[in-house]
Amino acid sequence: MNSKTQAHMESLSSSIKLPSDILAGAPILTMTGQTELCIENYKGIIEYTGDLLRIQTKIGRIHIIGKNLIIRYYTEDEMKVSGWIEHIDYCC
Template identity: 55%
Template sequence: MGLRKKITDQFGVPKDLTMGAAVLTVTGRSEAYVENYRGIIEYTDQKIRLQTKTCQMTFCGEQLHIDYYTEDEMKISGQIGEIRYC
């Protein structure tokens, strides 16, 4: 077990802080907030694919768009039908 994981488990420190894990907050089927992403791989109105530190995250649906993004967070809006982790 790595040192970061031991510290996280022992002291209850959130994994997004110590491990750089992605944080996904979904509001209904129309909004998603993603924190700690690394980059945008694919961006169409039916699919948005992101790279995180540990995996790829794919949003599928209709009329998808990125409302805003910063260095480490973004908001996706539209009719979200599916979210996949690869």
């Protein structure tokens, strides 16, 4: 996103009281403990095994590493993952 677009998003977000990352479509990760993860605003699944989930977002890739990872459900823009989540990496 260029600086002019970024400035416009920040101005718009402050006027309607929304965080700029939501308007920009940034991924939103919500973790419950170490065993459940909800991911919003993703573009696609790149790789999925019981130990690794790689997803594409508008800002880059996210890698979820753990044990017994299971995608409980996924829709066009949200998914829920369960299992033992060891760490999450953000890759550009």
